[in-house]
Amino acid sequence: MTENIQETKRGVPLWAQILVWGLLLGLLGLVAAGMVRTKEGPIRPGDKVRDFTMPLFSGYTFNGQSELSLSDLSGKVVVINFWASWCKPCEQEAADLEAAWRYYENGGEVVFLGADYVDTEPEARAYLKKFDITYPNGPDMGTRISQMFRIAGVPETYFIDREGVLRYVQVGPFTSTAQILQQIDALLQAP
Amino acid sequence: MKFDLTPRGLRITLYVFLFALILAGFGTAxxxxxxxxxxxxxxxxxxxxxxxxxxxxxxxxxxxxEACRQWRDLIRLKLAEGWTEDQIKQYFVDNYGARVLSEPPRTGLNWLVYLVPPALIGVGALILFTAFRSWRRLDAELAEADAGSGEEAAPDDEYITRLEEELRQRD
Incomplete structure (x- = not known):
């Protein structure tokens, strides 16, 4: 009987066992890597924001460039607004964001950046024209930036200090220009 | 029908022909x-x-x-501009990432999606086949062993028969 059992065990060759276990371990590794990645986001206040580059819509430039990198804005307070033309709440805050931008524009210490999320260009352009938005705006190509911030929807606005550290996140629309100015002033006054 | 073959007649024919050609061109446009x-x-x-x-x-x-309606309008626009299906899908991938595709592109780690399930099914089938074969072999060996030890089992059978008989009598 013992011989029979040994015979049965010999039924699955060693190479097949190694292959199966190797595949299982590989899959487990992939699942584990995915879970670790899921836990990485979102970027929370106090976290350093990784560098990214965003192309700008034609007609928009920053320092004469048609694309903008976060690393280029070192030493400035950066306000990143995620929006979309199909997003009705975004329309509520569009005028307030533009007013806040115009308030700080000449000082040169604050940069506003509009990231257009999952949008179509003709509609996006119409939106920018409708609200007369003048601060740098561009498409979030491949949704790379929104994935980096792990946004939950639009609108969302991220306030980054002069050191490149995220300080405040506004989920949903602002209700007044003063609300935006308050956040920026706090960052400008920080030592 | 009689053709006017004089120089004047030929000239008129040429003009008529040119006029028809221009009209045909307009029609095509x-x-x-x-x-x-x-x-x-x-x-x-x-x-x-x-x-x-x-x-x-x-x-x-x-x-x-609304976002999806805009996307469908964009597909319509691109089709009207003469873009092919592959070009349109690539445009969406470039703009919104590969996750917009219902089927992951067959590149890099995405191959695992296509290869791992069939491989697992194959391995599972192999394991089942091996297990069934060994069970059948085991059954055959057990049956062989039972047949070989038929005489030894007889006393047990006799005992059970008697036990059942006594139980019936009590009822």
Missing amino acids: TVSAQAPTPTDDEVNAIAKQLFCPVCENTPLDVCPT
């Missing part, structure tokens, strides 16, 4: 300007292969949101 706009079916044939990241798990062809 008009036809191409009035090329039919892509139908809903043509748009949806591409849309059903795409998923808008805003409305997860809803194919673009049946997604009711």
Whole structure:
């Protein structure tokens, strides 16, 4: 009987066992890597924001460039607004964001950046024209930036200090220009 | 019908011919300007292969949101401009990432999606086959062993028969 059992065990060759276990371990590794990645986001206040580059819509430039990198804005307070033309709440805050931008524009210490999320260009352009938005705006190509911030929807606005550290996140629309100015002033006054 | 073969007649024929040619040219231009706009079916044939990241798990062809409507309009626009299905899908991948595709592109780690399930099914089938074969062999060996030890089992059978008989008598 013992011989029979040994015979049965010999039924699955060693190479097949190694292959199966190797595949299982590989899959487990992939699942584990995915879970670790899921836990990485979102970027929370106090976290350093990784560098990214965003192309700008034609007609928009920053320092004469048609694309903008976060690393280029070192030493400035950066306000990143995620929006979309199909997003009705975004329309509520569009005028307030533009007013806040115009308030700080000449000082040169604050940069506003509009990231257009999952949008179509003709509609996006119409939106920018409708609200007369003048601060740098561009498409979030491949949704790379929104994935980096792990946004939950639009609108969302991220306030980054002069050191490149995220300080405040506004989920949903602002209700007044003063609300935006308050956040920026706090960052400008920080030592 | 009689053709006027004088120089004047030939000249008139030439003018008429040129005039007809120009008219034909206008006709062709008009036809191409009035090329039919892509139908809903043509748009949806591409849309059903795409998923808008805003409305997860809803194919673009049946997604009711404003964002999806804009995407479908964009597909219609691109088709009208003469783009092919592959070009349009690539445009969406470039703009919104590979996750908009209903089927992951066959590149890099994505191959695992296509290779691992069939491989696991194959390995499972191999294990089942091996297990069934060994069980059958085991059954055959047990049956052989039972047949070989038939005489030894007889006392047990006799005992059971008597036990059952006594139980019946009590009832």
